[in-house]
Amino acid sequence: MKKTIITLLLCVFVSQANAGIRQYGADLEHANWQLTNNSRLECTLSHQIPNYGEAKFYSTASRKMNMEFELDMMRLPDTYSLAEVRSVAPNWRPGKNGRTIANMKLHKQFAPSLPKKVAWNMLNELEQGMNPTFYYNDWYSDNDLISVGISTAKFNRAYQEFIGCVGNLLNYNFDDISYTVLNYQFGGDSLTKSSKKRLTMIAEYLTLDQNLALVLIDGYTDSYGGRNDNLKISNRRANTIREHFVKSGIDPSRIEAKGYGEKRHIAANNTVIGRAQNRRVVIRMEQP
Structure with missing residues (x-):
């Protein structure tokens, strides 16, 4: 009608x-x-x-x-x-x-x-x-x-x-990268190939979106090695990612990094796959 x-x-x-x-x-x-x-x-x-x-x-x-x-x-x-x-x-x-x-x-x-x-x-x-x-x-x-x-x-x-x-638009958005897990190769600070690619994507996005309120970087390890050493490794990994973002032009005041060592495992440590999942850095981004 x-x-x-x-x-x-x-x-x-x-x-x-x-x-x-x-x-x-x-x-x-x-x-x-x-x-x-x-x-x-x-x-x-x-x-x-x-x-x-x-x-x-x-x-x-x-x-x-x-x-x-x-x-x-x-x-x-x-x-x-x-x-x-x-x-x-x-x-x-x-x-x-x-x-x-x-x-x-x-x-x-x-x-x-x-x-x-x-x-x-x-x-x-x-x-x-x-x-x-x-x-x-x-x-x-x-x-x-x-x-x-x-x-x-x-x-x-x-x-x-x-x-x-x-x-020329990015082929990904905030929701695609707002919670990202980066994984490491065994025994060091070298990211896996897929995690390196993911890190590049996040750094590019952060340089473009100046409205993000805060970027949280949490570092973790598997249970191999001493607890103190693992805590140091997790802190080093988290701060390495933070430094990478700062060198990319991100305001340091927008980024917080912290290591948790062996805490908060997400998989069993008695398998190679489980330990690889526990060796990680988690990046969380918050919008205002």
């Missing part, structure tokens, strides 16, 4: 026979696309909509390609409803047919968003010179229709920068 009402109102809008329509969109003079986040952790392509808010496409560091669109309204929805998302031809392309892209849910007091497939679809429409436009009933007046247009003007240059940023 709601979709039927929106479609009927949309037809009225196209014929411009209804005076109860409020239109929002940036004209050629005020159209402004910007790459507001440009890092290996997040890329954000933003477009200001005068007197309404901001349209944002963003992608974040992850093992899987991701993309999302958000319509950041100055005045958030006051009730649940649907908005129809259409691709509309600009005035300079008369006769070009538009099409419906998706329906977007509007939740009370939340900025609405659209998932990856729809977001990429909208970007493709913009690249082709079309204007994605949102139509929905005003939640303060059921007789009024809101139209919010995203302008294609001045889009392509910022879009190319955005695509370059997305292609």
Whole structure:
């Protein structure tokens, strides 16, 4: 029923026979696309909509390609409803047919968003010179229709920068490395090959994310050797990792390192595999 009402109102809008329509969109003079986040952790392509808010496409560091669109309204929805998302031809392309892209849910007091497939679809429409436009009933007046247009003007240059940023995102994120166990070869401070690779990933992430509150480094050993010696070894291992991060440019005040020796075994010490698991450094990261 709601979709039927929106479609009927949309037809009225196209014929411009209804005076109860409020239109929002940036004209050629005020159209402004910007790459507001440009890092290996997040890329954000933003477009200001005068007197309404901001349209944002963003992608974040992850093992899987991701993309999302958000319509950041100055005045958030006051009730649940649907908005129809259409691709509309600009005035300079008369006769070009538009099409419906998706329906977007509007939740009370939340900025609405659209998932990856729809977001990429909208970007493709913009690249082709079309204007994605949102139509929905005003939640303060059921007789009024809101139209919010995203302008294609001045889009392509910022879009190319955005695509370059997305292609340079890390292929892992905070959740992938927030709790990491590094293992050592027997009888020394040499990390295993896989742990060296993991350490490089963590150091790279820490140089990029300056918002991490604290990095905790805990060192452990197996039960071979004397307890005092093992305590010293575990402290040395933990502090070696700390020094590695500091040399990578991480603020020393963000890092705490401590050795626990033979304490807190996670496996039996009577097997080669168990002892290898106990020879470890655990890295924990906390966000504010």
